[in-house]
Amino acid sequence: MAILECKNLCLAYDGKMVLEGVNFSLQAGNYLCVVGENGSGKSTLIKGLLGLKAPDSGSILYGEGLKSTEIGYLPQQTQLQRDFPASVGEVVLSGCLNSLGGRLHYNAADKALARMNMERMGIEDLAKQSYQALSGGQQQRVLLARALCATKKMLLLDEPVTGLDPIATGEMYNLIKLVNLCDDITVIMVSHDIHEAVRYATHILHLGQRQLFFGTAAEYRESDLARRFLGGNRI
Amino acid sequence: MTEILHMLSYHFMQRALIVGVLVSLCAALLGVSLVLKRYSMIGDGLSHVGFGALAIASALHLAPLAVAVPVVVVTAVLLLRLSESSRVKGDAAIALISSSALAIGVISVSVTTGMNTEVSNYMFGSILSLSRSDAVLSVLLSVAVLVLFILFYPRLFAVTFDESFARATGTRAGSYNMLLAVLTAITVVLGMRMMGALLISSLIIFPALSAMRVCRSFRAVILCAAAISVLCFLIGAVASYFLETPTGASIVVANLLCFAGFSLAGMKN
Ligand SMILES: Nc1ncnc2c1ncn2[C@@H]1O[C@H](COP(=O)(O)OP(=O)(O)OP(=O)(O)O)[C@@H](O)[C@H]1O
Ligand SMILES: [Mg+2]
Numbered sequence: 001m002a003i004l005e006c007k008n009l010c011l012a013y014d015g016k017m018v019l020e021g022v023n024f025s026l027q028a029g030n031y032l033c034v035v036g037e038n039g040s041g042k043s044t045l046i047k048g049l050l051g052l053k054a055p056d057s058g059s060i061l062y063g064e065g066l067k068s069t070e071i072g073y074l075p076q077q078t079q080l081q082r083d084f085p086a087s088v089g090e091v092v093l094s095g096c097l098n099s100l101g102g103r104l105h106y107n108a109a110d111k112a113l114a115r116m117n118m119e120r121m122g123i124e125d126l127a128k129q130s131y132q133a134l135s136g137g138q139q140q141r142v143l144l145a146r147a148l149c150a151t152k153k154m155l156l157l158d159e160p161v162t163g164l165d166p167i168a169t170g171e172m173y174n175l176i177k178l179v180n181l182c183d184d185i186t187v188i189m190v191s192h193d194i195h196e197a198v199r200y201a202t203h204i205l206h207l208g209q210r211q212l213f214f215g216t217a218a219e220y221r222e223s224d225l226a227r228r229f230l231g232g233n234r235i
Numbered sequence: 236m237t238e239i240l241h242m243l244s245y246h247f248m249q250r251a252l253i254v255g256v257l258v259s260l261c262a263a264l265l266g267v268s269l270v271l272k273r274y275s276m277i278g279d280g281l282s283h284v285g286f287g288a289l290a291i292a293s294a295l296h297l298a299p300l301a302v303a304v305p306v307v308v309v310t311a312v313l314l315l316r317l318s319e320s321s322r323v324k325g326d327a328a329i330a331l332i333s334s335s336a337l338a339i340g341v342i343s344v345s346v347t348t349g350m351n352t353e354v355s356n357y358m359f360g361s362i363l364s365l366s367r368s369d370a371v372l373s374v375l376l377s378v379a380v381l382v383l384f385i386l387f388y389p390r391l392f393a394v395t396f397d398e399s400f401a402r403a404t405g406t407r408a409g410s411y412n413m414l415l416a417v418l419t420a421i422t423v424v425l426g427m428r429m430m431g432a433l434l435i436s437s438l439i440i441f442p443a444l445s446a447m448r449v450c451r452s453f454r455a456v457i458l459c460a461a462a463i464s465v466l467c468f469l470i471g472a473v474a475s476y477f478l479e480t481p482t483g484a485s486i487v488v489a490n491l492l493c494f495a496g497f498s499l500a501g502m503k504n
Contacts, residue, residue: 073399084271084453085447086392086453087453094393094396095404097406100390
């Protein structure tokens with residue numbers, strides 16, 4: 001049984017189709033990398049998968065009892081959040097929102113989870129600091145720690161390494177792979193870094209206003225599409 | 236000191252101070268969320284709609300609150316819907332609605348009663364115009380706002396900071412937005428009787444902006460804005476009593492001075 005299945009999915013803004021004919025399915029524990037040029041509909045697909053955007057036609061099916069409260073999400077960062085008065089601790093803790101259930105406030109377990117994820121991201125020293133005073137890369141780590149707090153079964157990441165230095169980028173990929181393998185979390189990541197994508201992911205989805213390719217990373221490596229997209233260099 | 240006690244011995248002053256403190260508190264709390272969600276203009280738009288509604292109520296000899304509260308609540312819900320849909324520019328829509336409502340209000344005033352004190356009170360506010368029903372409504376409102384901010388604080392933070400994350404992880408962000416809009420609408424109607432339609436939006440925006448100059452965490456901003464708002468109200472109200480200046484304007488000036496002070500303090504840090 002697939003954990004996620006898209007059937008002939010079409011997504012549109014105000015009647016203008018931006019993504020059509022998306023057909024793929026994922027098993028629990030898969031690591032999917034979504035690639036494509038700017039404006040090819042990657043973020044739009046993520047929004048569709050999260051239920052932030054209703055499909056124009058087609059369907060998205062979640063299997064294995066996956067609920068929206070079990071999904072962690074790292075958005076492509078907006079200007080809105082950058083100058084928000086909040087401490088790093090507050091932002092990370094807000095990732096535990098979906099485990100509140102009927103409770104009104106966070107408990108000790110939530111706070112411990114937030115602390116653990118801050119340590120994972122190497123930002124535990126920043127907990128009391130102001131979010132808006134951080135550098136772009138540091139803010140990205142904070143949002144990732146928040147996403148990890150929310151993740152129970154699936155993690156959706158929209159360009160998680162934007163603004164990170166090369167060392168942090170490598171650590172980030174390793175960390176995501178670790179979460180994927182050890183915690184058996186299904187990962188869906190949007191990335192422009194195609195070389196890293198085929199190295200870490202189990203599956204690749206290539207978009208360009210429609211689905212250009214879906215298959216395993218090994219199949220993708222052999223495809224003509226990958227060769228063209230990579231500018232002739234074999235990986 | 237004895238003069239302040241003398242002031243407090245008036246029954247209408249006691250009522251005005253209670254309503255004022257409660258409404259200032261609500262306005263500041265809601266204001267933090269509105270400013271951070273880039274909805275600051277909604278307060279301004281609603282106040283003009285409130286003026287239109289009050290003017291028509293007065294022309295038809297209806298109870299002012301019974302007309303204004305539903306009209307403004309419905310407008311708030313509409314504005315929220317507008318700003319959520321990507322097709323219409325939210326700020327332009329607000330400007331359109333607010334000036335239309337003001338125009339309708341002014342016309343209905345001029346063809347019926349003319350510019351009497353009641354209407355002028357709606358424009359510039361009067362602390363003496365507050366009635367018993369204002370007092371009852373303001374107590375109910377502040378209970379609702381405090382419940383929202385104390386009990387639902389984690390959810391409110393998440394929805395304010397990043398609505399799509401909150402939605403994506405299974406929070407009904409729409410309900411919280413709706414609740415904010417409705418509470419803001421009631422705050423605006425109550426507040427404009429005291430502050431005037433032209434000045435009420437500053438009660439919502441100023442405390443939040445001042446608090447954000449110096450505070451760096453959400454919790455601190457909320458607490459600080461609430462304290463600033465109540466203090467500035469009391470200073471403005473007392474000053475207006477002794478200097479015989481209009482209440483609403485005095486409160487705004489108190490907020491302005493506070494904002495200037497906090498800005499200076501913020502720059503030093
Ligand atoms: N809110 C919106 N309203 C209308 N059209 C939009 C909106 N967001 C995106 N689009 C359009 O949808 C198309 C796909 O956008 P999307 O953000 O999904 O691209 P992307 O693949 O994530 O690009 P990038 O690599 O730049 O992040 C673009 O043509 C864009 O113009
Ligand atoms: Mg994108």
